[in-house]
Amino acid sequence: MEFAGALRQAIQASGLTLERIRHRLGQRGLTVSVATLSYWQRGRSRPRSRAVVTTLEEILQVPAGTLTELLDDPTPTAPPVRGGPGRGGLAAGTVGAGDRGRAAGDLWPDPDRYAFLVAQLDRSGDHRLERLGIHDVYRLDDVRRTWTLSVRTVLRAAGDDIDRVVCVHQTGPAKIDSGVDGQGPAGASAAGSESGGLSGGGLGGGAGGDVELTGVRYCRPGRIRAEDGLMAFELVFDRVLAAGDTAVVEYELGPADGAQAGAGTVGIGGGGGWSADGYERRFSHPVHDYVAIIQFEGGRLPARCYGFTADTSGAPRRRLGELWIGTSGSANLAVGNVRRGIVGIEWEWH
Numbered sequence: 592m593e594f595a596g597a598l599r600q601a602i603q604a605s606g607l608t609l610e611r612i613r614h615r616l617g618q619r620g621l622t623v624s625v626a627t628l629s630y631w632q633r634g635r636s637r638p639r640s641r642a643v644v645t646t647l648e649e650i651l652q653v654p655a656g657t658l659t660e661l662l663d664d665p666t667p668t669a670p671p672v673r674g675g676p677g678r679g680g681l682a683a684g685t686v687g688a689g690d691r692g693r694a695a696g697d698l699w700p701d702p703d704r705y706a707f708l709v710a711q712l713d714r715s716g717d718h719r720l721e722r723l724g725i726h727d728v729y730r731l732d733d734v735r736r737t738w739t740l741s742v743r744t745v746l747r748a749a750g751d752d753i754d755r756v757v758c759v760h761q762t763g764p765a766k767i768d769s770g771v772d773g774q775g776p777a778g779a780s781a782a783g784s785e786s787g788g789l790s791g792g793g794l795g796g797g798a799g800g801d802v803e804l805t806g807v808r809y810c811r812p813g814r815i816r817a818e819d820g821l822m823a824f825e826l827v828f829d830r831v832l833a834a835g836d837t838a839v840v841e842y843e844l845g846p847a848d849g850a851q852a853g854a855g856t857v858g859i860g861g862g863g864g865w866s867a868d869g870y871e872r873r874f875s876h877p878v879h880d881y882v883a884i885i886q887f888e889g890g891r892l893p894a895r896c897y898g899f900t901a902d903t904s905g906a907p908r909r910r911l912g913e914l915w916i917g918t919s920g921s922a923n924l925a926v927g928n929v930r931r932g933i934v935g936i937e938w939e940w941h
Contacts, residue, residue: 593634593661594631594634594637594658594661594662595631595632595633595634595637596634597657597658597661598631598632598647598658599632599633601647601648601651601653601657601658602632602651604651604653605650605651605652607650607651609625609628609629610625612628612647612650612651613625613628615650616643616646616647616650619646619749619834619835620833620834620835620836621640621642621643621646621749621834621835623643637662638662639879639928640721641659641662641721641749641877642719642720642721642747642749643749644658644659644662645659645718645719645749645750646749646750646834695875697903697904697905698873698874698875698903698904698931698932698933699759699761699821699873699904700761700904701819701821704818704819704821705759705821705823707818708759708816708817708818708821708823709757709759709823711814711816711823712757712813712814712816712823712824712825713755713757713813713814713825714757716748716750716752716753716754716755716756717756717757717876718876719748719749719750719753720746720747720748720749720753720756720876721746721747721748721749721879722744722745722746722876722877722878722879723745723746723747723837723878723879723880724743724744724745724878724879724880724881724882725742725743725744725745725872725878725880725881725882726742726743726744726881726882726884727740727741727742727870727872727881727882727883727884728740728741728742728884728886729870729883729884729885729886730886730888731867731885731886731887731888732888732889733867733887733889733891733940734889734890734891737845737846738845738846738867739843739844739845740760740843740844740845741806741841741842741843742758742840742841742842742843742844743839743840743841744756744839744840744841745837745838745839746837746838746839746840747835747836747837747838748832748833748834748835748836748837748838749834750834751832751833751834752831752832752833753828753831753832754827754828754831754832755813755825755826755827755828756825756826756828756838756840757823757824757825757826758823758824758825758826758842759821759822759823759873760802760821760822760823760844761820761821761822761873762802762817762820762821762822762844763802763819763820801846801847802817802822802844802845802846802847803844803845803846803847803848804822804824804842804843804844805842805843805844805845806841806842806843807826807840807841807842807843808840808841808842809828809829809838809839809840809841810826810827810828810829810838810840810842811826811827811829812824812825812826812827813825813826813827822844826840826842828840868937868938868939868940869935869936869937869938870883870885870935870936870937871899871901871933871934871935871936872933872934872935873904873932873933874929874930874931874932874933874934875931876931877928877929877930877931878929879927879928880925880926880927881925881926881927881929881934882923882924882925882926883923883924883934883935883936884921884922884923885921885922885923885936885938886919886920886921887916887920887921888920891940892916892920893916893938893939893940893941894938894939894940894941895913895938895939896913896914896915896916896922896936896937896938896939897910897911897912897913897914897936897937897938898910898911898912898914898924898926898934898935898936899911899934899935899936899937900926900932900933900934900935901932901933901935902932902933903932903933904933908937911924914936922936922938924936
């Protein structure tokens with residue numbers, strides 16, 4: 592059944608008027624007009640906010656997923672469009688629109704290790720957080736073999752009593768093995784697992800993959816788990832969120848003190864040795880707006896730079912187009928309405 596028909600049936604079964612539904616959404620901090628609700632149930636438009644539809648399921652007392660699952664029906668992907676006069680980025684349409692039912696583990700080189708790590712963290716409120724925007728700044732000094740990643744994320748609660756979000760980053764090459772004595776990732780299952788929201792990109796770790804979390808603002812670190820090139824951690828908000836509340840979290844990642852970045856890779860692929868040729872972020876939840884900036888430092892600039900997307904970790908990359916590297920030594924990529932999948936920037940050295 593299509594979304595409009597399912598919504599119309601749910602409204603009729605609830606016995607609520609559109610005005611009452613609008614009022615109850617407003618009590619939860621969500622503003623939707625009666626006209627908009629009417630358009631949705633008649634199929635003249637579709638909701639852009641998954642958080643609103645999740646709340647509608649609660650108000651109409653239908654099982655979770657009755658309406659939200661129908662939002663994931665494949666829709667056409669808009670072609671990439673060049674950015675403004677500075678030619679510094681791309682604005683793309685829906686990314687990963689045809690991925691209904693995909694497990695979050697498929698986004699990672701080692702799904703079992705991903706599931707093993709995030710299972711140790713509190714993700715109870717993750718599905719009730721709406722991702723309004725994520726902004727990554729990746730600073731790479733290829734001469735000194737150093738890097739830092741700065742992240743700012745804006746979230747909005749679609750329910751009450753939410754106090755944290757879980758972040759996951761690939762910090763080095765994945766080490767895929769069979770585990771030891773039946774313990775660890777080899778015995779974990781990725782079935783049904785969900786990424787902790789801010790699923791991060793591939794980074795260049797230290798020689799031992801040692802990466803530290805620093806520069807945490809507007810929140811505090813919770814539990815941190817790291818193993819074989821994968822790092823997962825909780826960020827606890829500075830207050831408990833109620834429905835409609837927003838939160839901003841900022842943090843930085845970089846090689847731990849004393850660690851050398853000589854054996855790390857950036858992005859997927861690469862074996863031993865420095866291989867700084869891309870940055871990517873994995874999305875297991877929809878995000879309204881995503882911006883990635885790559886800042887090349889140390890005086891060395893690549894010959895070319897491209898944006899790309901991919902459906903899963905093992906899927907082929909689709910290039911969005913060449914990105915301009917400005918006089919600031921940086922390139923940027925802007926993508927709107929990301930559902931799920933991988934978005935990144937790759938470059939070629941002279």
